[in-house]
Amino acid sequence: MSRRYLLKKVIGALLTLSGVVVFNFFLFRIIDRDPLAKYRGRSKLTLEQRETMIRRMGLEGSKWDQFVVYVKSVFRLDFGRSFDSTQPVLGEITARLPATLFLVGVSTLLTICIGLYIGTKAGWRRGSRFDRTSTSAAMVLYSTPEFFFGMLLLAFVAGRTGWFPTGGLRSVGANYGFVGNLLDRIHHLVLPVLTLTLGYLGSYALIMRTSMIETLGEDYLVTARAKGLRDSEVMSRHAVPNALLPSVSLIAISCGFVIGGAITTETVFSYPGLGLATANAIRNNDLPMLQALFLFASAAVILFNLVADFVYALLDPRVRRAE
């Protein structure tokens, strides 16, 4: 892989990340003139406590001084204390990170595999019954807010059958040994993962179908057929690799949506990850928490886009071999 390409992408990602850091300051310190006003117990604060809060939040001095203090604290990964729990924000986030990573990771993997498979098949057999059924279904899935899937699953699957727990990360107060606890956690994950997967399956399938159809008209497919390759070989060796390219970038862009999906899905299932933390921070006006969560979400998306650029380079020989 060309080193220049990689370097360019990494520098681009770092620039965007620093843009987010500056933007974050702008949002929480300039658009919001008095961040402390949203502190819940502010009426009870003595003058002394108020001054401590101002110092702790880095709200002293000119905007430029505040900016310097802010940037330094970002580098130290110090995001202050949560208005709500009064604990350091970083600890609150790292404690919840694994649960969310697991939920989003598993469902993204599932969505990509199933969505790309359906999209490939539908695009390859355009106009067939499979195409018409799957495309209509994908349109409906795409039009449904993912948390509504969660509510439906809760009401009609968990509620009616009792096969699945209605929320949480694991059964409270129970200990089934190592394997049992693991199974218990998986049991709790089934419905949230299903919700997120259903929520984004539609758009991934539609994206892949469109790029399959775009490659169908290409000359190299005619050549491949003329060589006498079987239909399945034309598809898997020539059509799919080329159709994957535009899908990779589009899927990377759409991962911003998945973060939104995680927030509502975790809310529906009271799944104690970063999404639920975001929802709670919204209801409690917990600015320090929201500020850090926004930074983390942006960093995650930027990282995911960078990974997508690498995958793109691996898949596309033109980028891979270019110097």
Next chain:
Amino acid sequence: MRESGSTTVRAMTWARRRRAFSRVWRELRHDRPGFIGLLLLSGFGLFALSAPLIADRSSLLAASGRNNPDLAAPSSKFLLGTDEIGRDVLAQLVWGSRVSLFIGLLATVVAVVIGSLVGLAAGYAKGKISAVLLAIDDFFLVVPFLPLAIVLAVILGRSPTTLAIVIGFTSWAGSARLIRAQVLTLSERAYVERARALGAGSWHVIVRHVLPGVAPLIIANATLIVPTAILTESTLSFLGFGDRLSPSWGKLLDGAQSSGSITINAWWYFLPPGLCIIGIVLAFTLLGRALERIFDPRLKGR
């Protein structure tokens, strides 16, 4: 002389526009998904307009449910039952259609205006201005828009109008990109060069030649922004933004969720608003994709 000349030119322009419009209408009628979308959309439009006929606005007030049973199943009095404080769900659903549509459309106007201005400027201007606009556009494409919308809404306020502006402000980047590409190809066309050679200024070229060329793209794109704006609105409302006393469909789902209607399976409370969101998003998406196909012949057959 001049007077009559300008009216004939205007008449010609209008005749051309009428022809273009009837061509679009003809093609839309034969595009099955697009036509279904249009019908569905008209249905929702009528539903929103008929709100005062179906229920009085006062039944949204918290006090209106005081004498009604809470979370009561559908009956002849309440066709869709009641919510957790005894308010008529149907009344909230029909008035909510106005809130959801208002936020979706206002957000789209904001997004389309910003996206068109940035796209036109970035495509028409060369050099530094274009580079700066592109960098801003890139930034807004990458930054996850829901977290961004959340922090903006927390800082700026939680009212429906603020929500609409925030949603619009976070979802223009894609259309700016599309419009810029179209402007770039249009500026190379012979008729634009001819206008420039005849001494037309930038403003004239943009307004008279480039804008009419990108207008179809802008319209199709706008029709596709509405459904994402409505979905974003329902997500934000579900997370606690918006107004409980004038609830959008998303806000109704928030109420259904937090009142525990799911646990007791009060389907009349959470099913209708969810299905309405699916319906309206589907309608706009089908129509938008059909318009894209009609305006861009390369997309035929998708």
